[in-house]
Amino acid sequence: MNGPLVDATSVPGWLRPLVEVSHELDASTFTRFSPPRNGSTRAASVLILFGEGHRGPDVLLLRRADTLGSHAGQVAFPGGGAEDHDEDPVATALREAEEETGVDPVGVRPVAVLPELFVPVSGFSVTPVIAHWVNPSPVHAVDPAETAAVARIAIADLADPANRFLVRRAGANWKGPAFSVDGLFIWGFTAGLLSVLLSVAGWEREWDTGDVRDLAGWENR
Numbered sequence: 001m002n003g004p005l006v007d008a009t010s011v012p013g014w015l016r017p018l019v020e021v022s023h024e025l026d027a028s029t030f031t032r033f034s035p036p037r038n039g040s041t042r043a044a045s046v047l048i049l050f051g052e053g054h055r056g057p058d059v060l061l062l063r064r065a066d067t068l069g070s071h072a073g074q075v076a077f078p079g080g081g082a083e084d085h086d087e088d089p090v091a092t093a094l095r096e097a098e099e100e101t102g103v104d105p106v107g108v109r110p111v112a113v114l115p116e117l118f119v120p121v122s123g124f125s126v127t128p129v130i131a132h133w134v135n136p137s138p139v140h141a142v143d144p145a146e147t148a149a150v151a152r153i154a155i156a157d158l159a160d161p162a163n164r165f166l167v168r169r170a171g172a173n174w175k176g177p178a179f180s181v182d183g184l185f186i187w188g189f190t191a192g193l194l195s196v197l198l199s200v201a202g203w204e205r206e207w208d209t210g211d212v213r214d215l216a217g218w219e220n221r
Contacts, residue, residue, distance in 0.1 A: 002023065003113065018130055060153075061186070064147060079126070107137050113130070161208065165208070
């Protein structure tokens with residue numbers, strides 16, 4: 001069940017709209033894909049960790065190692081598959097974030113849970129967990145074999161129209177949002193989530209949705 005985990009008035013004003021709207025969102029807000037009827041999916045969570053840096057609100061992202069067998073080199077939220085000892089999706093998100101980025105979960109306050117989203121390419125049903133980084137801790141790529149880099153990206157840069165465009169895959173009837181910020185190319189599931197969150201939180205600035213670029217040209221950079 002998605003929705004707030006805390007009283008919306010207890011979070012910073014810039015984050016409050018996301019907490020308040022979280023119960024109104026459903027999977028169709030983010031994706032057109034539905035899980036298979038036989039329920040053959042694997043549970044996973046991602047942590048969407050918002051903090052406040054020297055340039056205002058930001059979000060924690062990582063770039064996956066280029067040597068991984070799936071999603072190599074892609075930018076993502078910290079997260080991964082649920083394990084039997086995880087109490088709930090929030091526990092999965094916090095555990096995975098600590099394992100991948102070294103973030104201290106003691107300083108992280110989960111504030112809302114978004115609807116479960118099916119990702120066809122991996123077969124995961126992913127629960128995004130929104131959190132406030134109350135007491136930021138140092139972060140780094142804990143295991144270079146899995147994570148190439150960790151970064152805090154300013155919301156202002158994600159919302160900057162100069163950093164936003166759409167990408168399409170040649171020969172496929174697909175296009176989706178993308179960002180190019182601080183040397184990171186963000187697309188796919190992560191960019192789709194960020195794009196919706198910018199909109200529903202009121203952070204979005206008008207950008208050129210007619211700017212559609214070939215995905216291959218960006219993947220190979």
